[in-house]
Structures are given as C-alpha cells and as structure tokens.
Amino acid sequence: MMQPFTRHTGIAAPLIKDNINTDQIAPILHSRGLKEDYRAMLFHRARRREDGSDDPDFVLNKPQFRATGILVTGENFGAGSSRESAVWSMLANGIRVIVAKSFADIYRENCLQNGLLPVVLGSALGDQFIARVVAADGKALFTVDLVTQRIGGPGGPDIAFEIPAADRTRLIEGLDDIGLTLKHVDEIANWEARAQVAQPWLQSARDSR
Amino acid sequence: MQQTLFDKIWDFHRVAQRADGRDLIYIDRHVLHELHAHHAFAQLQKQNRPVRRADLTFAVQDHTVAIKPGRDDDTNPSGSAFIRAMREGCRTNGIRLFDVDDPEQGISHVVAPELGIVLPGATHAVPDSHASTVGGIGALAFGCGTSELAHILATQVMALKRPKNMRVQLDGRLAGGVSAKDVALRIIAEIGVAGARGHVVEYAGAAVRAMPIEQRMTLSNLNIEMGGRSGFVAPDDATFEWLARRPFVPQGAEWDRALRHWRMLASDEGVRFDREVSLDCTTLEPQITWGTDPSQVVEISGRVPDPAALDPARRAAAASAFGYMDLAPGTPLLGLPIDRVFIGSCTNSRLPDLQVAADIVRGRHVAEGVAAMVVPGSSSVKRQAEAAGLDRVFREAGFFWGESGCSMCAGGNGDRGQPGERCVSTTNRNFENRQGPKVRTHLASPATAAASAIAGRIADARQLAPGAA
Numbered sequence: 001m002m003q004p005f006t007r008h009t010g011i012a013a014p015l016i017k018d019n020i021n022t023d024q025i026a027p028i029l030h031s032r033g034l035k036e037d038y039r040a041m042l043f044h045r046a047r048r049r050e051d052g053s054d055d056p057d058f059v060l061n062k063p064q065f066r067a068t069g070i071l072v073t074g075e076n077f078g079a080g081s082s083r084e085s086a087v088w089s090m091l092a093n094g095i096r097v098i099v100a101k102s103f104a105d106i107y108r109e110n111c112l113q114n115g116l117l118p119v120v121l122g123s124a125l126g127d128q129f130i131a132r133v134v135a136a137d138g139k140a141l142f143t144v145d146l147v148t149q150r151i152g153g154p155g156g157p158d159i160a161f162e163i164p165a166a167d168r169t170r171l172i173e174g175l176d177d178i179g180l181t182l183k184h185v186d187e188i189a190n191w192e193a194r195a196q197v198a199q200p201w202l203q204s205a206r207d208s209r
Numbered sequence: 210m211q212q213t214l215f216d217k218i219w220d221f222h223r224v225a226q227r228a229d230g231r232d233l234i235y236i237d238r239h240v241l242h243e244l245h246a247h248h249a250f251a252q253l254q255k256q257n258r259p260v261r262r263a264d265l266t267f268a269v270q271d272h273t274v275a276i277k278p279g280r281d282d283d284t285n286p287s288g289s290a291f292i293r294a295m296r297e298g299c300r301t302n303g304i305r306l307f308d309v310d311d312p313e314q315g316i317s318h319v320v321a322p323e324l325g326i327v328l329p330g331a332t333h334a335v336p337d338s339h340a341s342t343v344g345g346i347g348a349l350a351f352g353c354g355t356s357e358l359a360h361i362l363a364t365q366v367m368a369l370k371r372p373k374n375m376r377v378q379l380d381g382r383l384a385g386g387v388s389a390k391d392v393a394l395r396i397i398a399e400i401g402v403a404g405a406r407g408h409v410v411e412y413a414g415a416a417v418r419a420m421p422i423e424q425r426m427t428l429s430n431l432n433i434e435m436g437g438r439s440g441f442v443a444p445d446d447a448t449f450e451w452l453a454r455r456p457f458v459p460q461g462a463e464w465d466r467a468l469r470h471w472r473m474l475a476s477d478e479g480v481r482f483d484r485e486v487s488l489d490c491t492t493l494e495p496q497i498t499w500g501t502d503p504s505q506v507v508e509i510s511g512r513v514p515d516p517a518a519l520d521p522a523r524r525a526a527a528a529s530a531f532g533y534m535d536l537a538p539g540t541p542l543l544g545l546p547i548d549r550v551f552i553g554s555c556t557n558s559r560l561p562d563l564q565v566a567a568d569i570v571r572g573r574h575v576a577e578g579v580a581a582m583v584v585p586g587s588s589s590v591k592r593q594a595e596a597a598g599l600d601r602v603f604r605e606a607g608f609f610w611g612e613s614g615c616s617m618c619a620g621g622n623g624d625r626g627q628p629g630e631r632c633v634s635t636t637n638r639n640f641e642n643r644q645g646p647k648v649r650t651h652l653a654s655p656a657t658a659a660a661s662a663i664a665g666r667i668a669d670a671r672q673l674a675p676g677a678a
Contacts, residue, residue, distance in 0.1 A: 017525070017529075018522075018525065018526060019402055019403070019502060019526060021502075021638075021640050023619075023638070023640040023641070023642065023643050024640070024641065024642075027642065028619060028620060028621050030287035030623060031287065032286055032287050032289070032290065033290050034247055034290045034291065034294055045641075045642050045646070075403065076402060076403040076406070076436065079402055079403070079436065079502075080338065080638065080640065081337075081338050081619070082245075082336055082337055082338045082352045082353060082354050083244075083245070083354075083355075084245070084248075084354040084355040084356060087354075102403065102406070104403070104406065104436060105406055105407060105436065105438050106338060106352055106353070106354060109353075109354060109357065110354040110355075110356070110357075113354060113356035113357065114356065164230070164370075165230075166229030166230040166231065167229075169229060170229055175229075177356065177360055177368065178256070178258065178359065178360050178363045178364060180227060180228065180229065180368070181227060181233060181360065181363075181364045181366060181368055182363070182364060183227075183228070184224065184225040184227065184233055184366075185364075187224050187225040187233075188224050188225075188233070188235070188261075188364065188365065188366060191224040191235055192235075192365075195235070198221075199221075199330075199467070199470060200459075200463065201328065201458075201459035201463055201466075201467045202237045202328070202331055203237075203265075204264070205238060205264065205265055205267075205326060205457055206457065207324075207456050207457055208456055208457070208458075208460045209456050
C-alpha cells in the first residue's frame with residue numbers, strides 16, 4: 001500500500017549509469033515461497049562478489065552510503081520488466097526518492113503506486129546535481145521537498161524540479177488509487193452498458209465450444 | 210478531425226477523467242500470470258474488494274512452470290508456491306485459469322490470441338511488459354505492475370496518462386531468411402532502448418502488411434525493448450482470417466457484425482503522428498545483438514562495433530558490454546563459438562517460428578557441446594508441432610523438446626545457462642545475468658538460432674550448405 005510522501009532528508013548515493021534495468025534492480029531470486037526478501041533483492045548481483053560476499057566497491061555497500069535514502073542515476077532508469085519488486089526492493093532498503101535523468105514508463109508508474117518519489121532532472125541540471133552528490137560523498141544530507149518541489153543540500157543553491165500536479169497530489173496525500181477510481185463506478189457501469197450495445201463482443205468472453 | 214487508430218481505440222474506451230487528470234481506460238480483456246497475481250489477490254482480500262469482471266479476466270501459469278515432460282506443481286520447487294497461490298486465487302475469485310496441466314496452458318501472450326480471447330480494437334492488460342505482443346492482431350495492450358493489476362481486478366479500468374502517437378513505417382519487402390525479429394532488432398538499434406518511451410507505436414507499411422500474423426506479434430512483442438507504451442498493427446483480412454473460428458471470438462451473426470466494425474479499424478489518411486520513423490526492409494539482413502541491451506545490434510555478417518564509431522551517448526554502455534560479453538571491438542559475430550541455443554518465449558515460440566527452425570535442423574545434428582532446446586509457446590502450439598512431426602525433427606537433431614512456458618527467457622522456472630556460456634536465444638532481452646549468472650545472450654531470429662545450434666557457432670542460416678532435407 002501507498003505511503004504518503006512529503007519530504008525526505010537523507011543520504012544521496014550516485015549510481016551513475018544509463019538504462020539500469022529491472023533485472024539489475026530486482027533479479028528473480030528463486031526463493032521457495034511467496035514471501036520474498038525485498039531487502040536482499042535490491043541490486044542483488046551488483047552488490048555481491050562471486051563468492052557471495054558484499055562487493056565493497058558497489059556504491060550502496062560503501063559505509064557512507066549504507067543508509068541511502070535518495071538514489072541518483074542516469075537516463076531511462078527501470079527499463080525492462082513490469083515487476084513491482086523493482087520498486088518494493090528500493091523501499092525495503094529505505095530509499096524513498098530516485099533522481100534520474102529519465103525513467104522507463106512502467107517503472108515510473110510503479111513508483112507512484114508505492115510512494116517512491118521519481119524526480120526527473122534533465123541533462124544539464126541532472127549533471128550539476130550528480131556533481132554535488134558525488135562531492136558530498138554521503139557526508140552531508142540532501143532534502144527533497146515535494147511540497148515546494150525543491151532539492152536542497154550541500155554544494156549549491158536549491159534545485160527546483162517539475163512533476164505533474166496530479167502525481168504530486170497523489171504522493172503527498174497518499175491517495176488510495178482504487179478508491180480514487182471507484183468514485184467513478186457509475187460511469188464504469190454506464191460505459192459497460194453502452195459497449196454492450198455498440199460492441200457487444202467486448203463485453204463477453206465465452207468459450208463457444 | 211483526423212485520428213490515429215490509437216486515438217480511436219483510446220477515445221472509445223475512455224470511461225471518465227479522474228480527479229487527478231488521468232483517463233480511466235476500460236480494459237476489455239485482462240490476463241494474469243502466477244508470478245505477480247498472488248500479491249494482487251492478497252491485496253484485494255485484505256481490502257475486502259471483489260473482482261469486478263471475473264468473466265473478462267483470464268489467468269495462465271507461465272513464468273515459473275517447469276518445462277520437463279511429466280512436470281507437476283513441484284517440478285520447479287521455486288514455482289510451487291506461486292502456482293498454488295494462483296490456483297487458489299482464481300478459484301476464490303471465479304477466474305478461468307489455464308493451469309499447468311490444461312491442454313491450453315502456455316505463455317499468456319501466445320495463449321490469449323490463439324484462443325481468440327483478445328480481439329482487434331479491444332484493450333488488453335497483462336502484468337507483464339510484453340503485453341503488446343497481441344498488438345499483432347490489432348489489440349491495444351498495456352503492460353502493468355502489480356498494484357495496477359489489483360486496480361484492474363477491482364475496477365476493470367486502468368488510470369493512464371494519454372500516451373503520444375508514433376508510427377514506424379516499414380517499406381519494401383523482406384528478403385528470404387529475414388523475419389520480423391530482424392526488423393524489430395534493427396528498429397531498436399536505430400532509435401535506442403528509450404526511443405519510443407511515452408508513445409504508442411503503430412507499425413505500418415508494405416513490409417508489415419506482408420507479414421503473417423505470428424510475425425506481426427513478434428514485431429509488436431519487441432515494442433517494449435525500445436520503451437514503447439504499447440504497439441500494434443492495424444488489423445486486415447489476414448487478421449480476420451487468422452482469428453475466424455477461434456473458440457473465444459464472437460460467433461455467427463455477432464462475428465459478422467464485429468467484422469464490419471473491425472474493417473473500419475485504421476488510422477485516418479494523412480493523420481499526423483507525434484513521431485515518425487521509417488525503415489526500408491528490402492536490403493535488411495538478419496540481425497543479432499552483440500551486447501547487453503537490445504539496441505546493441507549488428508547485421509549477422511557484421512562486427513562488434515568500434516566505440517569511436519558509436520553515438521557518444523552509447524559509448525559507456527558499449528564499453529561495459531565488451532567485458533561482460535567477452536568480445537573485443539572489431540570481432541566478427543559469424544563464427545563465434547556458442548554453448549547454448551534457446552528457441553522459445555513470447556517473442557518467437559509460435560508454430561511458424563518452430564517450422565522455420567525445424568526446416569533448418571531437419572536431417573542435421575546439433576554441434577557437439579551445444580545444449581539446444583525448443584520450448585513451444587503454448588501447449589496447443591506443442592500439439593500442432595507434434596502433429597506435424599516437428600518434435601521428432603528437433604529431437605533427432607539433438608534438441609531438448611519441452612512443455613510450454615516462459616522457461617529460459619527470464620529463467621523464472623529455474624531454466625538457465627551456466628556462467629560464461631554464450632547463448633543464441635530467440636527471446637527479447639540480452640540483459641546481464643538474465644538467462645543465468647554471467648550467461649552471454651545473443652538475441653536473434655529462430656532461423657539464426659537453429660543454424661547456430663547446428664554449426665556450434667553463430668551462423669547465417671542462408672549460408673548453411675544444403676542439408677539432408
């Protein structure tokens with residue numbers, strides 16, 4: 001279920017690559033059960049060396065980034081599968097904000113469903129912010145404020161970011177997506193009645209055998 | 210005002226605009242699979258919300274099922290819990306399930322069109338990014354996450370922002386030995402893995418019109434690999450002929466009425482698209498990926514690119530792919546020794562895909578040291594292939610012939626290669642570690658995969674010496 005998002009202050013970690021895909025973020029782990037360990041799933045392979053031990057060079061394994069709350073990355077983040085575990089694994093690790101140059105469509109939708117704030121900073125602004133995050137090296141905190149649509153932190157002035165107003169409201173209020181839609185339940189029923197007349201084959205799916 | 214076909218389908222299915230500005234789009238057919246459905250069933254149960262239209266909802270077991278002959282729920286131990294939860298959720302909610310032992314079980318994107326569950330001009334949703342496969346028959350399909358899946362179960366609509374319109378114009382005529390897979394890989398190479406982001410893509414042009422329906426599905430399937438929200442081919446007589454008499458399509462007078470409607474499903478003449486891309490297919494060669502994303506593609510006779518010759522934006526990705534793939538710039542793809550071949554997945558597992566591959570391997574044998582497998586896209590495809598003797602062709606050539614499922618495409622059922630292996634695969638993603646830790650995947654057509662299995666190296670099917678066949 002959705003947790004509301006208004007403001008987050010935390011460590012920002014740079015994972016500067018384009019096209020990081022869902023197989024990298026949340027690989028299928030073959031656990032024997034429905035209760036998956038989303039905390040362990042996040043970047044499962046990139047985090048580990050061949051013998052299974054933590055790779056000290058992977059950014060989220062570095063001591064200063066162990067408690068990262070803001071992940072900063074490149075273009076087209078979350079490409080690939082629709083698996084929502086790629087969002088749940090972020091939240092399970094305390095990551096509440098992803099700042100990227102762009103997001104894959106389905107991944108961004110999955111973020112909005114779960115209160116994980118997707119912030120897009122275009123190329124030039126993104127590069128400036130990345131430089132500040134790299135320079136801060138986890139030693140000073142950044143604040144992402146969705147109410148004022150600003151990112152503040154060491155190394156420069158606040159950065160304003162854009163987000164569609166509707167997405168912003170939904171995140172701030174933590175709105176129940178299904179509840180929001182069910183306000184239109186009469187219109188859904190009316191549509192079904194109209195479709196039953198206009199294109200009846202859409203309103204039934206029966207095996208003719 | 211002139212409209213694209215996408216606009217027409219969207220507008221018809223637009224139920225309302227929600228307070229947050231999103232359009233509520235009615236979903237005519239919703240198909241679930243076991244890897245994600247259990248979360249949604251649990252969520253609805255907790256919220257005490259019923260499934261609105263169980264009669265328009267279907268479910269398949271595909272991602273985690275074993276493909277070994279004689280399989281059951283526990284053949285793949287990591288799938289058992291998902292398979293059982295799916296069965297229970299479908300029973301509780303009254304949803305028709307194509308279970309592990311159902312004669313029509315298979316990959317959702319193969320099963321839904323082959324049974325006529327999806328229709329031209331209909332909207333379709335699947336909690337899987339390759340949902341748009343069914344765009345091959347002119348349906349508008351959206352891949353979705355798990356929360357959206359629960360939302361559709363409860364409301365039968367999706368809350369979406371209206372995507373933009375894009376047209377991919379495919380002119381000319383495909384040469385022999387070149388297929389929709391090669392076309393799709395070339396388009397992705399040209400526009401990149403995010404080239405269609407935010408857009409619904411209509412594939413048009415003479416080369417598309419000449420494609421059989423199964424190839425149109427391959428083309429639409431790979432739409433997500435360039436980031437597209439959905440992708441489709443407007444239906445035509447070939448589509449209607451393909452669909453006629455399938456079990457779930459409208460019958461009798463209702464079929465005639467639907468057909469009259471479907472014949473009008475086209476973009477208006479001269480309508481403007483937000484983005485247009487075109488490709489002349491006449492001189493297109495078979496294509497193959499060399500790297501670790503589906504845009505890292507060369508023609509089969511090509512070489513691993515020199516980073517200096519690449520678009521600067523693609524250099525970093527190329528540099529990391531060289532190491533993972535163990536390939537140096539300038540290396541020819543043809544002749545690279547391989548360890549494994551996989552023919553299957555929602556991209557290339559329909560009967561004509563298997564026929565093309567069988568024609569190449571007939572009377573030949575898989576090269577020593579190569580593990581080759583064929584996994585039909587559905588249990589129906591498997592039966593039809595067996596009736597045509599294809600299973601024998603493959604088995605005699607040394608291929609493993611499996612039961613239907615997603616298998617080694619994402620390895621959700623435990624099927625995977627060994628570290629360091631090089632695999633030619635008819636699937637859709639060559640991401641690092643997808644087909645097993647450190648497995649090096651080359652995406653290609655069924656013809657290329659089959660020829661490579663025989664040669665033990667990446668091979669051009671057109672150059673195989675005439676075989677015993």
